[in-house]
Amino acid sequence: MxxxxxxxxxxxxxxxxxxxxxxxxxxxxxxxxxxxxxxxxxxxxxxxxxxxxxxxxxxxxxxxxxxxxxxxxxxxxxxxxxxMMRTFQLTSTFDNLSVVDNLGLAYFRAHKKSGLMQLLFNTRKSQRNEPKIVQTMDTFDLQDVRDREVKNLSLGEKRRLEIAMAILVDxxxxxxxxxxxxxxxxxxxxxxxxxxxxxxxxxxxxxxxxxxxxxxxxxxxxxxxxxxxxxxxxxxxxxxxxxxxxxxxxxxxxxxxxxxxxx
Ligand SMILES: Nc1ncnc2c1ncn2[C@@H]1O[C@H](COP(=O)(O)OP(=O)(O)OP(=O)(O)O)[C@@H](O)[C@H]1O
Ligand SMILES: [Mg+2]
Missing domain, CATH: 3.40.50.300 (P-loop containing nucleotide triphosphate hydrolases)
Structure with missing residues (x-):
């Protein structure tokens, strides 16, 4: 024991x-x-x-x-x-949004209570300044693809994004x-x-x-x-x-x- x-x-x-x-x-x-x-x-x-x-x-x-x-x-x-967090399945990422927008959504969804439209708006405004998101992109090597839409990522990049989104909510x-x-x-x-x-x-x-x-x-x-x-x-x-x-x-x-x- x-x-x-x-x-x-x-x-x-x-x-x-x-x-x-x-x-x-x-x-x-x-x-x-x-x-x-x-x-x-x-x-x-x-x-x-x-x-x-x-x-x-x-x-x-x-x-x-x-x-x-x-x-x-x-x-x-x-x-x-x-x-208790499992990795997001690919369906939970927004394929037409960029990497940084997806991270922003995961972060604000976990830390703030608001509707999706409000969330997207907040996300766009705040994501650049949110240290946790910047740090997560560094850790997960996603800085180079931060503005790329998820549908254009390689499988490896998508996996990194999924894990990053899961870890971002602590x-x-x-x-x-x-x-x-x-x-x-x-x-x-x-x-x-x-x-x-x-x-x-x-x-x-x-x-x-x-x-x-x-x-x-x-x-x-x-x-x-x-x-x-x-x-x-x-x-x-x-x-x-x-x-x-x-x-x-x-x-x-x-x-x-x-x-x-x-x-
Ligand atoms: N929803 C289901 N309905 C019926 N049988 C199922 C279902 N899910 C799993 N099984 C059966 O249960 C057993 C265990 O399956 P499971 O998917 O948990 O194995 P696994 O260890 O994850 O295998 P793998 O390495 O192939 O992913 C298998 O015989 C599988 O066919
Ligand atoms: Mg299995």
């Missing part, structure tokens, strides 16, 4: 789709300022678990609490209002489902570079299909397989776990321990 505050706690959560148990009695704790990852093969249940944490699905069994409060039955919006926890999917190597490095700047003062949970890129970056790694958590620890510990070697890497552990070479 360590002394760090719990940000998210899932207690024996289960989610079924018809006869299929996508998430099976999963218990998981994410601590404050922890940078943690969940990996697993196709269909392991990662996205379903992510959707349970963020409120897009209700569990069939089990409970989810957030900063000590039971949020099991709360809507995604209620969780967002409490500081979330207590940032949840990212496959933030690196579909990106070129240089874009991956640039996103990881940005996320690294938040390590130690931001709670982050990343769900990834592939491990290679996030391995060095994560403080903790959890491996899911067929709806269950099969290993949890440092990346090194989790990857050494026999069941992970068998299920995730599909290494023949028995043959290996008998000294037989495996592919």
């Amino acid at each position: 360590d002394g760090r505050a719990e940000t998210i706690r899932a207690d024996k959560v289960t989610k079924r789709f018809g006869g299929l148990t996508a998430v099976d009695q999963v218990s998981y704790v994410l601590h404050e300022n922890e940078v943690a990852g969940i990996i697993g093969s196709n269909g392991a249940g990662k996205t379903t678990f992510f959707n349970l944490l963020t409120g897009y699905y209700l569990p069939d069994e089990g409970t989810i609490s957030y900063c000590g409060e039971d949020v099991t039955r709360m809507t995604p919006q209620q969780r967002v209002a409490r500081g 979330p207590k926890v940032l949840l990212l489902d496959e933030p690196l999917a579909g990106l070129a190597e240089s874009e991956i490095q640039s996103i990881l570079g940005v996320l690294r700047k938040h390590v130690g003062h931001q709670t982050i949970l990343i769900v990834e299909h592939k491990l290679s890129h996030v391995q060095d970056f994560l403080q903790r790694l959890t491996v899911m397989h067929e709806g269950r958590i099969i290993a949890d620890g440092t990346a090194e510990e989790a990857l050494r776990h026999p069941e992970v070697r068998r299920s995730y890497w599909q290494i023949d552990v028995t043959a290996e321990s008998a000294g037989v070479a495996t592919p």
